[in-house]
Amino acid sequence: MLYQAVYHMPTTENDNPTGSIPLALQSLFYKLQYHDTSVATKELTKSFGWDTYDSFMQHDVQELNRVLCEKLEDKMKGTVVEGTIQKLFEGHHMNYIECINVDFKSTRKESFYDLQLDVKGCKDVYASFDKYVEVERLEGDNKYHAEEHGLQLVWKIRFINLVISEMAGNFTDVNLQDQDAKKGVLFIDFPPVLQLQLKRFEYDFMRDTMVKINDRYEFPLELDLDRDNGKYLSPEADRSVRNLYMLHSVLVHSGGVHGGHYYAFIRPTLSDQWYKFDDERVTKEDVKRALEEQYGGEEELPQTNPGYNNTPFKFTKYSNAYMLVYIRVSDKDKIICDVDEKDIAEHLRIRLKKEQEEKEDKRRYKAQAHLYTIIKVARDEDLREQIGKDIYFDLVDHDKVRNFRIQKQMPFNLFKEEVAKEFGIPVQFQRFWIWAKRQNHTYRPNRPLTPQEEAQTVGALREVSNKAHNAELKLFLEVEYGVDLHPVPPPEKIKEDILLFFKLYDPEKEELRYVGRLFVKSSGKPIELITKLNEMAGFTPDEEIELFEEIKFEPSVMCERLDKRASFRFSQIEDGDIICFQKQPPPEGEEKVRFPDVPSFLEYVKNRQIVHFRALERPKEDDFCLELAKNHTYDDVVEKVAQRLGLDDPSKIRLTPHNCYSQQPKPNPIKYRSVDHLLDMLVHYNQISDILYYEVLDIPLPELQCLKTLKVAFHHATKDEITEQSTVGDVLNEIKTKVELSHPSAELRLLEVFYHKIYKIFPLHEKIENINDQYWTLRAEEIPEEEKNLGPNDRLIHVYHFTKETAQNQVVNTPQSIVKNYDSLAKVALVRGSLPFCHWDVLSIEDPDIVSSRFQTEKLANLSSREEMYMVLGSSTWAWNTDTTPKRAYAASQ
Incomplete structure (x- = not known):
């Protein structure tokens, strides 16, 4: 039923699954039903608004379930499937309070999508339901405040009391505000799909932390909520509806309170076959694995020597049921129904089938990759398109040129026919050059393929030309054009011929572009090319131009002026070299452009x-x-x-x-x-x-x-900037101008705190240049009046607040207190009444090894030699926080 409802949610072919929860769910359901491999949920989680970090972070499954239901309920509004979530998952219960001595009962109807059942102290699901509807007595200080129920009730009760009092001869008014009462919950109706969240995680007040309840907790394959004459139902409940449920799925949490792993046992059809869904793995399981092995509790290890009376070893099972889903038996045919392609929108079927075909093509492509070679063919058109836009150095970005996936066994001559079809260049007009990586890390066309090489297979040619032995073969396609701009056969290349590529630089436009290539003789000179280059650039034939050779660009640019009167051989020009040229720059000092020549522009x-x-x-x-x-x-x-x-x-x-x-x-x-x-x-x-x-x-x-910044904590943190030659006294005087003191003559002291313990009280004359506030906290505080004049029998004790979790340990706001040498522990405990930890217990650590390992015992700078930090009569006084206020709520997955 949910599958059908999701498929009937309106979506369009232009929707993006990562931005549409309905489309993401439709896609997920389709892939689960029709694909034979595991599917990813990335699109669905992205549609929630989760990014990559959220997807990899563990979330509590109860939280995820509620988020999904809320999102679906919202997206279904205004569609033909509006209300489906409520029909499937919504039930109602009645909260009531009934006065015992007064004829009054208050009720409130509430809806629920899931129920949270206690695990601790409960044997099974039935015991949890018994506890859920258990009646609570409101008596004593917990009496029910009944005044709010109106004057009609007030006068009715008073009239009854008046009649009774006249018969008895006395009158006693009734306290209508506080009444003994009974409080409880009863169910009005249960939903067709009952989701039970088991409270495996609770706050332990004794240990002051969250814990996981791994107790054994049983749940039946068939759950009868009409048992004992419908004791869970309210008087208003429809007793004609049979509340008999069959178990559909068991979600298991394996781990502890700070992290774990989820997997599920699901019976997706009306058969008795169970499946275990554990990330990408799905396996068939029997009913025992789905039920009994997920009860939790303890398990005995099998004895290795049965002949001996070995005591069986038991261990706690940390994998146990965390959420149960039951389906009402009378509704199972409607809920677990078949969904076929007629229920799926046509645009969705087309889209998902296309995605599957593309995925299959990629899989086949990867599986057959070893049989193929990728040939990347660069042409003049690519150089013209890229130089000056995508790239400036070298000639081409091979990732942006046309590539061919060719079987390694194909003869290269047949590949040339593929090129002819693609580019419209007949085979006889094609000449291919091999690219080579030079020692200076540039990449240039090196030499043309020989007829013997073109007769080889593509795979053999790749092995010959590619020293890196990767799967790619990079080629440059040379095509020559006649005066009629039609392709002509390439001229025969002899050893004397050099293929050069030319770039034109315009200083005014700050533009570099590719203008073509030429064959030159190695014995020739650049000056012989001036007329041709002017023609390629669109200049007048007698325009004065400067030529530069682009040599390399890593790690730094090297572009040198080319001697126009020296031969190419003398200048060490070879095949594939790049010549940049421009108009003659103006004389030095008369430039009106930012980059007057090619080298300065390339450097920029x-x-x-x-x-x-x-x-x-x-x-x-x-x-x-x-x-x-x-x-x-x-x-x-x-x-x-x-x-x-x-x-x-x-x-x-x-x-x-x-x-x-x-x-x-x-x-x-x-x-x-x-x-x-x-x-x-x-x-x-x-x-x-x-x-x-x-x-x-x-x-x-x-x-x-030249100043030193110290961050000093004085209730609210403040920063002071003073010279490094200043003293602690200067710091305290500066602080006095920035904080509010109890009285104008109050004196301050500066403490060094590290890991919540005071390590030092700074003397006023100490220089601040050696004080470090990067790792140590500097704390400024007023010196209490009673500490200003310590007597010979007075001693400072240090109070350290600790909890079971060391991250919450801290020094209390008043870390030091005065006691006498002869004071009893009772007197010490009495001190806490005047300090902000009156609800803490005082403990004393007697073991000197523990004290010395946890506390520094060096003498304080301003105390006498026998007054040691953290020590009072050989022991350290600690405060154990008995406040039961929860510090932090943990999700089950944390």
Whole structure:
């Protein structure tokens, strides 16, 4: 029924599954029904709004179930299947309070989609239902407050009391506000699909933490909720409806309170066959595995030596049922019904069948990959399209050219026929060149294929041409055109011939583009090409041009001026080399362009970097972007930022780099001139970021770096900036100007706190240059009056608050208290009444090994030699928090 309802939810062929819960569910159900492999739920979780992080993070299954039901219920509104979720999962129960001594009963009807049943103290599901409807007596301090039920009840009760009192000869008014009462829950109706959430996770007040209940808990294959004459039902319930349920699925949680694994046993059809769904694995299981082995409790290990009277070893099972789904027997045929293709929208069938075909093609493609070679063919058209747009260096990005998947056994001559069909170039007009990677990491056409090589198979040719032995063969297709622009046979190439590629640079437009290729003689000179190059560029025949050889671009750009009167052989020009040319630049000093020649432009292209600047206090928002160069100095960068912000003094700019992994600012800003270039600011391990954070300071950064910043906790944290030559006394005087004291003459002290324990009280004369607040917390506090004049018998004790979870240990707000040497423990305990831990128990640690391992016992700077920190009469006083307020709620999956 749910399957049919989901399929009948309106969707269109233009919907995206990651943004449409109905389409994502339809797709998931279809794949589960018609595919023979496991399916992914990524589209469904994305449609919830979960990102990759949320999908990998464990979620409580009860939470997921409710989210899914709420989303579906909302998406079904206004459609033909509106109300399906309520029909399937919604039941109702009645909360009632009935006064014992007064004729009054209050009831409230509530709906539910699932029931949470107690596990602890319950043998099975029936015991949990007994506890669910158990009557609670409201007596004593817990009496029911009945005043709110109206004047009609008030006067009715008083009239009855008046009649009774006249007969008895006295009158006693009744307290209508507080009445003894009975409180309970009864069910009005159960849903066709009953979802039972078992409370396996509870808060343990004794241990002050969440725990998992692994007790044995039984659940039947058939659940009768009409038992004992319908004791779970309210008087208003329809007794003609038979509440007999069959078990449909068991969800199991394996693990503990802080994490675990979910899997399920499901009976998806009306047969008795059970299946176990565990991630991508689905296996057939018998009913015993689905029921009895999921009860939990303890299990005995089989004895290895049965002849001996060995005591059986028992262990707790941490895998047990966490959620049960029952289906009403009388509704099973409607709920577990067959769904065929007529229930599925045509656009959905077409879409999903196409997806399956594509998936099958990919699988077959991968399985047969070893039989094929990928041939990537670059042409002049690709060079013309890419150079100056996608790329500037070398000739082509091979990932963006036409590629062919060819069987390795195919003769290369047959492959040329495939090329002829694809590009319309007859076979006799094709000549292919092999690309080669040079020692300077450039990639250029190296030589044409020989007729003998073209007679080989594609696989053999790849082995000959590809020293890296990867699956690709990269070729350049040379096609020559006659004066009528029709293809002609390529000219015969002799050893003297060199194939060169030409790029044209326009300084005014800052544009670099590919203009063609030429064969030249190695004995020839560049000056002989001037007229032809001017023709290719569209210049006048006598235009003066400059030529540059593009040599390499990694790790730095090398582009050198070419001597127009030296031979190509003398200049070491060879096949595949790139010549860049431009109009003659103006004399030095008269340039009106940013990059007057090819080398300066290529240097700019190589180093340019768009940087997104964000204010440090708004780390998620881009404020502005600047085009900078990776080789810009520190001063260049801050000057550009200051200009953009309209700031006169660039030294007031402080920059902070970006962490590419956490997507947040790094903890430490960049110090003044501590990096050489912009690239040093952007590199984070092996990644280059394009984000920097900025601050505008009140004082220049070099001056600020001569100051020392201390973060001092005084109720509310504050930061003080003072010179490194200052003393602790100077710090405290500065703090007095920033905090509110109990009285003007209050004295302060500065403490060093680490892992919730006080390690040091700083003397007032100590210099602050050696004080570190990066790992230690600095705490400033007022010195209590009673501590200012300690007597010989006075001693400071340190109070340390601890819990079962060490992460919650802390020093209390008043960490030190005065007691006398002769005070009893009762007197010490009495001290807590005046401190903010009156609800804690006081414990004493007697073991000196524990004390010495947990606490530093060095003398405090301002205490006498026999007053040791954390020690009172050889023991440490700890406070154990008996407050039962829950600290934190845990999901079952945490």
